Amino acid sequence: MSPFLYDLIGLVAGVCFILALKGLSHPRTARRGNLLGAAGAGIATLLVFFRSENEGRNLGWIIGAIIVGVIVAVPAARRVQMTAMPQLVALFNGVGGGAAALVAIVEYMKLGDSASFAVVLATVFTVVVGCVSFSGSIITFLKLQELMTTAPVVFPGGRAVIAGTLGGVIGVSGWVIAELGTTPLLILAALSLLFGVLFVLPVGGADVPIVISLLNAFTGLTVAASGYVLDATLLIIAGTLVGASGTILTRLMAEAMGRSLFGTLFGAFTAKAQASGGATDTRPVKSGTPDDVAILLNYARRVVIVPGFGLAVAQAQHTVRELADLLSAKGIDVAYGIHPVAGRMPGHMNVLLAEANVPYEQLSEMDEVNPTFPQTDVALIIGANDVVNPAAKTTPGCPIYGMPILDVSLAGNVIFLKRSMRPGFAGIENELLYDPKTTLLFGDAKASLTKVVSALKVL
Amino acid sequence: MAVHGALQMALGLESEGEVMEAITIISIFVLAVFVGFEVVSKISSTLHTPLMSGANAIHGVILVGAIIVADHAETSLELGLSVAAIVLATINMVGGFVVTDRMLEMFKGKGSTKSSDKSAGDKK
Numbered sequence: 001m002s003p004f005l006y007d008l009i010g011l012v013a014g015v016c017f018i019l020a021l022k023g024l025s026h027p028r029t030a031r032r033g034n035l036l037g038a039a040g041a042g043i044a045t046l047l048v049f050f051r052s053e054n055e056g057r058n059l060g061w062i063i064g065a066i067i068v069g070v071i072v073a074v075p076a077a078r079r080v081q082m083t084a085m086p087q088l089v090a091l092f093n094g095v096g097g098g099a100a101a102l103v104a105i106v107e108y109m110k111l112g113d114s115a116s117f118a119v120v121l122a123t124v125f126t127v128v129v130g131c132v133s134f135s136g137s138i139i140t141f142l143k144l145q146e147l148m149t150t151a152p153v154v155f156p157g158g159r160a161v162i163a164g165t166l167g168g169v170i171g172v173s174g175w176v177i178a179e180l181g182t183t184p185l186l187i188l189a190a191l192s193l194l195f196g197v198l199f200v201l202p203v204g205g206a207d208v209p210i211v212i213s214l215l216n217a218f219t220g221l222t223v224a225a226s227g228y229v230l231d232a233t234l235l236i237i238a239g240t241l242v243g244a245s246g247t248i249l250t251r252l253m254a255e256a257m258g259r260s261l262f263g264t265l266f267g268a269f270t271a272k273a274q275a276s277g278g279a280t281d282t283r284p285v286k287s288g289t290p291d292d293v294a295i296l297l298n299y300a301r302r303v304v305i306v307p308g309f310g311l312a313v314a315q316a317q318h319t320v321r322e323l324a325d326l327l328s329a330k331g332i333d334v335a336y337g338i339h340p341v342a343g344r345m346p347g348h349m350n351v352l353l354a355e356a357n358v359p360y361e362q363l364s365e366m367d368e369v370n371p372t373f374p375q376t377d378v379a380l381i382i383g384a385n386d387v388v389n390p391a392a393k394t395t396p397g398c399p400i401y402g403m404p405i406l407d408v409s410l411a412g413n414v415i416f417l418k419r420s421m422r423p424g425f426a427g428i429e430n431e432l433l434y435d436p437k438t439t440l441l442f443g444d445a446k447a448s449l450t451k452v453v454s455a456l457k458v459l
Numbered sequence: 460m461a462v463h464g465a466l467q468m469a470l471g472l473e474s475e476g477e478v479m480e481a482i483t484i485i486s487i488f489v490l491a492v493f494v495g496f497e498v499v500s501k502i503s504s505t506l507h508t509p510l511m512s513g514a515n516a517i518h519g520v521i522l523v524g525a526i527i528v529a530d531h532a533e534t535s536l537e538l539g540l541s542v543a544a545i546v547l548a549t550i551n552m553v554g555g556f557v558v559t560d561r562m563l564e565m566f567k568g569k570g571s572t573k574s575s576d577k578s579a580g581d582k583k
Binding site (some may be wrong): 072 | 473477481484491492494495496498499502503504505506508509510511512515516517518521524525529531532535538542545546549550551552555556559560563564572579
């Protein structure tokens with residue numbers, strides 16, 4: 001294919017990516033936007049087989065590897081539960097970063113003495129940032145999958161270790177750039193992987209989505225740098241688009257949580273040591289039966305449902321809708337109070353409730369619903385904890401301090417549907433659980449809701 | 460011309476052609492940054508997750524880079540690494556788009572009145 005035609009088709013793919021991001025920013029066009037992005041990626045992949053510089057080697061390997069990738073990816077993406085979606089996105093982001101790093105390592109081995117400083121610099125940048133994105137994403141995956149603790153991990157001298165590793169990464173980068181050699185490059189890759197781990201470990205559970213978004217932007221930049229090294233304009237366009245939009249998105253997410261990006265990343269180091277919750281566990285709590293909850297709900301005039309990750313885990317979105325419909329039929333005003341980061345990702349609850357066909361008008365964002373709590377008789381909290389934890393307002397230094405919360409304590413009654421007394425994702429004790437106007441109903445959210453629904457039907 | 464010389468020095472570019480190429484690439488980069496900022500600057504928090512996931516799938520286009528290096532891999536080490544890169548990049552790209560589509564499937568038909576009003580306003 002002539003280079004002119006090749007570049008022209010490449011431009012079509014680039015435009016697809018821009019339109020994809022544009023489409024994804026509006027609810028109505030989001031799905032079409034995603035399909036456009038997929039079309040752009042498909043065009044780009046087919047196109048590269050017609051590059052005029054191709055040597056036509058290893059074609060079997062290339063196609064085989066693509067098939068393997070598809071066989072792994074499609075079932076994983078299709079079968080994953082809605083609850084596990086955030087960690088899958090983290091994992092996909094990580095492997096993308098890993099791919100970029102591998103591409104750069106291979107390219108580095110082929111760089112001759114003729115390579116310009118700019119090319120060497122871009123290659124080394126891709127190796128470092130790709131590796132950080134890879135190992136960092138793996139840690140976010142482990143945190144979200146709860147294969148490791150979700151609380152911030154800090155160890156004595158952590159700050160010095162991180163600074164030392166970063167210094168090592170920069171130093172070895174200089175070495176690799178000054179004198180081309182595979183061994184220093186592999187040391188650099190190993191140090192970068194370590195830095196990725198250390199960089200994400202201190203981030204508290206609730207802030208993990210912000211970090212995923214940041215690593216996503218990082219991976220975008222590595223793709224752009226690879227595009228420069230490989231002389232592939234399309235990669236520069238796509239990578240830069242993702243890098244730029246990812247940076248903005250990271251900032252928007254941090255704002256939605258009322259956090260500064262800096263505080264998110266380094267909060268665990270500056271925070272004062274928090275009291276470990278052991279001693280408080282013995283205080284009495286008021287736990288109720290499904291009938292108690294049904295009675296409270298039945299005589300309320302306004303109920304605000306606050307869903308959280310527990311709702312997603314129990315797959316209780318349909319049952320909660322049934323409950324809401326039942327209450328509406330009794331003339332009770334029902335609204336859902338959606339915290340921007342309830343669940344494991346911003347928008348998680350909207351997606352989940354949309355699946356159960358909850359009317360859009362009932363979903364209220366935090367700013368809309370907070371002023372209505374004083375007029376609310378019952379706040380029904382289903383599997384949420386950190387997003388209603390008053391510690392965010394009252395306890396300076398705790399990991400969620402400063403995060404805006406849903407002011408459920410202003411409601412007449414508070415009902416918590418919880419699996420156990422275990423603290424939320426951020427690992428902080430919730431004082432609200434011990435409040436006299438709080439009723440706790442322990443158990444799986446779906447089972448509890450089903451019991452409440454049947455109790456409500458016979459009232 | 461001072462800028463020209465400085466760029467040439469700083470980036471270690473040898474020929475006139477390389478400098479021109481570098482300028483083209485820098486232009487593309489800068490313009491893409493602004494486009495990237497612009498397209499997502501107004502977005503409701505509902506769509507944060509799908510947008511992140513969609514952007515994540517787009518950087519799976521590193522697959523193109525992986526195919527290019529695999530195409531001129533000579534040693535078996537190079538080939539092995541680039542084949543691994545292709546597998547990972549394909550997972551990123553294909554999985555990313557499929558999972559985003561599944562997320563967005565949930566939004567279909569929902570609140571068509573409210574969201575269409577909004578989008579109609581935003582369209583211009």
